[in-house]
Amino acid sequence: xxxxxxxxxxxLKHRGHFVGFMSTALVATIFNLYTPLVLVEIxxxxxxxxxxxxxxxxxxxxxxxTGLYGLSDFIQRYVSALMAQHVIxxxxxxxxxxxxxxxxxxxxxxxxxxxxxxxxxxVTTMRQFLLWGYRVIFIGVLNFIGTYYVMWxxxxxxxxxxxxxxxxxxxxxxxxxxxxxxxxxESRRKYGSLSAVLQENVVGMKVVQSYVSxxxxxxxxxxxxxxxxxxxxxxxxxxxxxxxLITAVLGIALGAIIYIGGWDFVLGNLSYGEFVGFVSLISxxxxxxxxxxxxxxxxxxxxxAAERTFYVLDVQDEVRxxxxxxxxxxxxxxxxxxxxxxxxxxxxxxxxxxxxxxEPGQVVALLGSTGSGKTSIVNLIPRFYxxxxxxxxxxxxxxxxLDSRGKIRLNGNEYQERHGTIWxxxxxxxVKDPGTAYIDNxxxxxxxxxxxxxxxxxxxQDPFLFSASIRENIAFARPxxxxxxxxxxxxAAMIHDFIESLDEGYDTEVGERGVTLSGGQKQRVAIxxxxxxxxxxxxxxxxxxxxxxxxxxxxxxxLENLMVGRTTFIITHRLSTIRNADMIIIMDRxxxxxxxxxxxxxxxxxxYADLFATLTKMEEIADETLEYGGLVHG
Numbered sequence: 001x002x003x004x005x006x007x008x009x010x011x012l013k014h015r016g017h018f019v020g021f022m023s024t025a026l027v028a029t030i031f032n033l034y035t036p037l038v039l040v041e042i043x044x045x046x047x048x049x050x051x052x053x054x055x056x057x058x059x060x061x062x063x064x065x066t067g068l069y070g071l072s073d074f075i076q077r078y079v080s081a082l083m084a085q086h087v088i089x090x091x092x093x094x095x096x097x098x099x100x101x102x103x104x105x106x107x108x109x110x111x112x113x114x115x116x117x118x119x120x121x122x123v124t125t126m127r128q129f130l131l132w133g134y135r136v137i138f139i140g141v142l143n144f145i146g147t148y149y150v151m152w153x154x155x156x157x158x159x160x161x162x163x164x165x166x167x168x169x170x171x172x173x174x175x176x177x178x179x180x181x182x183x184x185x186e187s188r189r190k191y192g193s194l195s196a197v198l199q200e201n202v203v204g205m206k207v208v209q210s211y212v213s214x215x216x217x218x219x220x221x222x223x224x225x226x227x228x229x230x231x232x233x234x235x236x237x238x239x240x241x242x243x244x245l246i247t248a249v250l251g252i253a254l255g256a257i258i259y260i261g262g263w264d265f266v267l268g269n270l271s272y273g274e275f276v277g278f279v280s281l282i283s284x285x286x287x288x289x290x291x292x293x294x295x296x297x298x299x300x301x302x303x304x305a306a307e308r309t310f311y312v313l314d315v316q317d318e319v320r321x322x323x324x325x326x327x328x329x330x331x332x333x334x335x336x337x338x339x340x341x342x343x344x345x346x347x348x349x350x351x352x353x354x355x356x357x358x359e360p361g362q363v364v365a366l367l368g369s370t371g372s373g374k375t376s377i378v379n380l381i382p383r384f385y386x387x388x389x390x391x392x393x394x395x396x397x398x399x400x401x402l403d404s405r406g407k408i409r410l411n412g413n414e415y416q417e418r419h420g421t422i423w424x425x426x427x428x429x430x431v432k433d434p435g436t437a438y439i440d441n442x443x444x445x446x447x448x449x450x451x452x453x454x455x456x457x458x459x460x461q462d463p464f465l466f467s468a469s470i471r472e473n474i475a476f477a478r479p480x481x482x483x484x485x486x487x488x489x490x491x492a493a494m495i496h497d498f499i500e501s502l503d504e505g506y507d508t509e510v511g512e513r514g515v516t517l518s519g520g521q522k523q524r525v526a527i528x529x530x531x532x533x534x535x536x537x538x539x540x541x542x543x544x545x546x547x548x549x550x551x552x553x554x555x556x557x558x559l560e561n562l563m564v565g566r567t568t569f570i571i572t573h574r575l576s577t578i579r580n581a582d583m584i585i586i587m588d589r590x591x592x593x594x595x596x597x598x599x600x601x602x603x604x605x606x607x608y609a610d611l612f613a614t615l616t617k618m619e620e621i622a623d624e625t626l627e628y629g630g631l632v633h634g
């Protein structure tokens with residue numbers, strides 16, 4: 001009930017439409033129920049031999065009531081449609097705004113297909129309920145109550161007999177609702193899974209076709225589709241089973257009333273008009289009973305859809321702006337990590353006791369194997385995730401959190417922190433206070449998130465371009481940028497000449513995810529986007545990995561000019577970048593194992609020195625290969 005009540009609150013925001021729909025539905029029901037009373041009078045007058053003019057007057061009156069019913073029904077249908085569209089517009093807008101503000105942890109925990117299903121098909125299901133569900137339930141209840149009231153006006157004794165039908169109908173509807181709800185909910189979830197599989201295959205179609213996996217993936221989609229079909233068939237089976245039962249109950253009641261009412265008519269206790277009117281009213285009960293059955297089905301579908309949709313609005317972000325953020329005009333760019341720990345989803349510790357300070361304008365090169373924590377460091381700076389904020393201990397190589405009481409439970413035993421330490425199995429362990437990431441000596445959690453991120457520019461290893469023009473992609477962070485500024489950014493990223501060679505220049509559409517551009521071209525457009533944003537902190541995630549040697553040299557020169565006055569973090573294995581960095585940080589399993597300048601680390605003669613020698617050898621081999629290839633082709 002809670003989810004539909006919440007949906008109703010959205011409908012009540014458009015009170016005029018909601019009240020108008022309810023009012024016209026009530027008027028339409030009154031006109032509809034008044035027609036049997038007029039029919040009773042017409043039949044009784046006809047059987048009594050009333051004058052032709054009297055019958056004609058009643059017939060015209062009956063026709064007028066029917067016309068008013070039709071007009072009222074049209075108005076309530078139209079108004080309910082307006083209400084439904086306005087509510088869904090509000091919901092979609094709120095959902096989209098919510099998705100734009102979600103932290104990355106939300107997207108880590110939810111498949112793209114599930115999210116799309118929640119904001120498309122689930123919202124459509126709620127729209128159908130707003131359009132039809134309210135109507136069939138409200139009109140069904142009104143007609144059910146109204147029909148019994150009119151029956152009471154015609155004959156109280158027969159109406160009392162008909163009251164015995166109500167418990168049977170209520171029981172059938174209750175049982176149907178109880179059985180069909182879990183089926184509808186599971187069908188919504190399964191549809192999300194099907195959407196996720198379809199989305200993966202469409203996005204990864206190049207991989208699917210490269211490995212000739214079309215048949216296997218088709219079978220995977222077929223399995224998901226079959227599971228979804230089975231659930232829908234089960235829901236329809238339940239609906240097909242219970243709806244005829246209600247009709248059967250009413251049919252039995254009709255037969256009984258025809259028999260009882262027929263004897264009353266024969267005995268003179270019931271007029272012919274009353275008998276015909278009462279029988280017609282029983283027939284009219286079929287419609288509200290079916291309405292209620294349909295309404296319950298729509299209610300359960302909408303309830304399941306609303307539960308999934310409101311989850312998106314209700315889930316609490318782990319990363320949120322503070323209530324009283326610090327105010328600043330422009331950050332300087334000093335970045336400090338002070339004993340920072342970090343884990344995804346509260347487990348799988350990625351960073352452990354990471355500490356460093358980068359002064360404004362310095363360039364930092366981050367090196368390490370896959371999964372060493374390089375990307376996690378740069379993700380903490382713009383607060384895509386937050387650092388660990390609980391006190392922890394490290395026991396037997398694993399990190400454990402203390403609860404708010406300073407206690408920890410291990411292997412069934414509870415241990416209490418005292419004076420910053422905990423004794424576990426005769427081992428004294430230090431309790432580590434949570435670390436902090438700072439920008440300009442201010443905790444990053446004290447900044448308002450949009451303002452913080454607007455001061456940070458990022459170029460990812462696999463840059464994302466929107467299905468728009470090159471101009472729009474470059475100006476994404478600054479839509480109001482002038483043509484001169486866009487061109488200047490493109491020149492700095494060494495992409496201007498290529499753009500100018502295109503038939504439509506900067507107005508060239510790049511296609512979905514920039515499919516019409518090469519990897520190097522996409523990266524240079526992304527670099528131009530970051531240049532135009534003019535950030536104080538720049539993050540480059542191996543942003544020259546798909547660029548040939550000549551273009552890389554051009555981009556490196558442009559980036560060197562761009563980096564002046566900006567704090568820059570670069571995840572790279574390019575020697576040219578590493579040598580020129582003000583600081584090199586070597587990561588391994590979430591910890592900093594070496595840190596310093598190129599000369600300092602080479603002199604140290606440890607991990608970096610070996611890594612540098614290996615990279616040097618690899619680049620020499622690559623250069624020889626390129627030179628040999630040039631001679632062959634020459």
